[in-house]
Amino acid sequence: MKRQIIDTIESYDKIIIHRHVRPDPDAYGSQIGLKELIALNYPDKKVWATGTHESTLDFLAKPDSVSDEDFKDALVIVTDTANTERIDDSRYKLGSFLIKIDHHPNEDAYGDLLWVNTEASSVSEMICELYEEAKEYKGWELDASIARLLYAGIVGDTGRFMFQSTTEQTMFYAGKLLSYGFDRTTLFNEMYEVESNMLQLKGYIYANFEMENGVGHMKLTKELLNKYQVAESEASLLVSALSDVKGMKCWVFFIEDEKEIRVRLRSKGPIINEVAKKYGGGGHPLAAGATAYSWEEADRVIEDLKKAVN
Incomplete structure (x- = not known):
């Protein structure tokens, strides 16, 4: 599969790389790390990274401006995105060939060529694996700026190597x-x-968080975020704050924005991505996300989490 991806990359002059909405370090690390990796080894190719920029990730990189015309006869690669609904920039459909590279459960098997590895800690780790194959197969090289992007992606998705997804290969x-x-x-x-x-x-x-029978929850309303002058994207970074609470089995953060309520679920054992799917989301068994459209619906998420624990 990796060699098929490498061969496909070689066969296109234009390559556009997407990732998921509301990006995190692994989204940027895998997307822009792959972009820079291809550009370094094929300087004659045109390679872009597209999507809405997340200002909290300024320190990593910024995506490119991509025109509709750029998609004509282009190879499109989507990294770190489980389903088509979460792909940032719907123009991914305009390319001539689509590759999916992901580490979430493959419940939406989109694309002409798919490489999904749920055992990988992150897609940034998968890009490292792709590089090692390409190094042997085609003599690819990698530099410090690319290494920094991929390392940030691995660190972000493993919680600084503390999550169960961290493996011997991750550390390698x-x-x-x-x-x-x-x-x-x-x-x-x-x-x-x-x-x-x-x-x-x-x-x-x-x-102020609440916990009952090992299920914790925190509601961050627009008024509360305005009081502390914290953006919704910044508040999402605090979801791991409850991970050290003794007796906490799983927990959910509700973060209200102008149109909806972001649902961020985390677990120390109970499977919670099934709950996320019920509310139009998904993710990993122990880390997932979804969307609620009222506080009544948010309360139903809490009740479903309690059932998952039981």
Whole structure:
């Protein structure tokens, strides 16, 4: 499969890479890391990364401006996106060939060529694996800037190597990336340092979250976010705040924006992606997301989590 992907990349002069909406470090790491990897090894190809930019990821990279004309006769690759509804930039349909590279359960098997590995910690790890194959197969090279992007993606999706998804292979590739000598200290500061208002909101979460029978929940309303001057995308970064609570089996954050309520689910054991799917979302067994459209619906998510624990 990896060699088929490499051969397909070689056969196209134009390549456009997509990822999911509301990107995280693995979305950027895999998407833009792959873009830069292809551009480095095929300097005559035109390679773009498309999608709405997330300002909290300024320190990693920014996507490109891509015209409709660019999609004509182009290879389209989508990374880190389980289903078509979550692909950022619906123009992915305009390309001539579509490749899916993902590590979520393959319940939406879209694309002409699919490489899905649910055992991988992140799609950034999968891009490392693709590079190792291409290095042997076609003599590909990798530089420090690409290594930094892929490392950030792995770190982000493994919770700094603390999640169960971290494997021996994950650490092997992380070690290889570190050998390229990018500034790891600065990268970690950029990923995890927060403004004081975020810490104050985190304090509010610790003081006000609710837990019943091992199921925790936190509702972050628009009024609350405005009070602490925290954007919805920033608030999503705090979902792991309850992971250290003793007795917590799974938990959910509800983050209200102008049109809907983002649902962020996490678990220490109970399978919660089935709950996410019930509300139009999905994800991993222990980390998933969905959308609610009222606080009554949010309450139903909590009740479904309780059933999942039982």
